[in-house]
Amino acid sequence: MTKEKGEDGANRRAIREQIDENLKRVYRDSLSEELPDRFRDLLAQLKARDDTSQGGTGQGGAG
């Protein structure tokens, strides 16, 4: 209640900036992790399955 607001606010902003900077780094680090092949394989499988089940002219009647 009796804290000096100005200094406190500036300090809080600085802390917040540090936190956000580190959050971005955490996220960037996770983003740059190498992706396992399983996702590419999965997408290829899903695509192949769709192509087969739609049979030939995929554009036709949507089902």
Add this chain to the structure above:
Amino acid sequence: MNDLTPRDPRDRLAEAIPKLRAFAISLARDVSAADDLVQDTILKAWSNMDKFDPATNLDAWLFTILRNTFYSSLRKTRREVQDSDGVHAARLSVKPAHDGTLALKEFHRAFDQLSPEHREVLILVGASGFSCEEAAGMMGVAIGTVKSRASRARKRLTEMLHLSDGEDLFSGSDGATQAVVLRSAATGT
């Protein structure tokens, strides 16, 4: 007009996967659990693609599926809380603290100790660049809730890192700190 129509959202899934996975790692704190989560999300997205509105943000839609999947499996399994170092501290390289920058390892450790809800809101609005409004839509809460939750999460991090006063939380009392955090995690607060 056959395979290469770029607007098919299915063809945009592949490029969304790194972001999805980064979000999943932030939520699950475990890379193999995160990968399972991403796989479930891809499967659900693929089979529900007709419900996706192409005028909206695909990433936000995918993130929503992922976080809903995460929370429903969390409710089912009630996974044990991991060791305090967590996945981030264990897996990712640690950079030295530059002037004014937090030591990354300490930050990872504190981040891992947050509740999933707090990690989620901080990643969404603090790191991955979604607006509070988008995050609110994804989390299924009001914008005000997003803002207050983000602010509480930042405050919690600040407390854990003892940024507000000069004390060095991490030099001496790891055991006691961890016990407190684990206890509060166990009661779900």
